[in-house]
Amino acid sequence: MNRIVAALLLAGAAVAAARADTYGRHERVRVQATPGIEIVGRLDPAAPASLLAARDVKYFNRQGGMWVRFTIDNGGVLAGSRLTLERPLIRDQKLRQRDGSIEHRPLVALALCIGRAPIEAALSLSERSGYTAPLVLGAPEIARLGAVDAAREYTIEPSCGDAGAATAR
Numbered sequence: 001m002n003r004i005v006a007a008l009l010l011a012g013a014a015v016a017a018a019r020a021d022t023y024g025r026h027e028r029v030r031v032q033a034t035p036g037i038e039i040v041g042r043l044d045p046a047a048p049a050s051l052l053a054a055r056d057v058k059y060f061n062r063q064g065g066m067w068v069r070f071t072i073d074n075g076g077v078l079a080g081s082r083l084t085l086e087r088p089l090i091r092d093q094k095l096r097q098r099d100g101s102i103e104h105r106p107l108v109a110l111a112l113c114i115g116r117a118p119i120e121a122a123l124s125l126s127e128r129s130g131y132t133a134p135l136v137l138g139a140p141e142i143a144r145l146g147a148v149d150a151a152r153e154y155t156i157e158p159s160c161g162d163a164g165a166a167t168a169r
Helices: 002-019 139-145
Strands: 022-031 037-043 050-053 055-062 065-073 082-088 091-096 102-114 117-126 135-137 147-153
Touching: 050 065, 055 082, 065 102, 082 102, 117 139, 135 139
Parallel strands: 022 147, 037 135, 050 117
Antiparallel strands: 022 037, 022 102, 050 135, 055 065, 065 082, 091 102, 102 117
16 A cells, blocks of 8 residues: 555656756746846856845835835846836845955845746845846755756746736835
8 A cells, every 4th residue: 555655656746847847047037026027047056045136226114124125127228128126125134255344235035937937036136247147046946946957048938927926116
């Protein structure tokens, strides 16, 4: 009896694995906001955390809590290539730089669509310029997505519908 149950569980896992999406090193990611914006994300299973390139990062108080206003830019030249969002601050990360100074990076939650997978990601905002991918998804988010094949790129278009949509301000 135990062997039958084990065989059924293994068969079910094999079927689920066959259906699971395999993502490439770079994927198009939709920020689930109204309106949304599509950006390039680099999936890096070795990265301990996820980062988002953000401009004009400003802290402010709202209803007794700390919030962050920031702008995402996908590098496009057409209208709709920038999006300004406001999100509650999860925490302020303090990173010591080589010169001994302290850099503050806000950590916020943001709804994303990668392939057919809507996820809520904890993202560290950084004013990173000169990087080709404005979003780096690290191990915690990739663990919820599935396999990454570094030899592939842009394998699955974002198609989550309105699931997990957040509001832009």
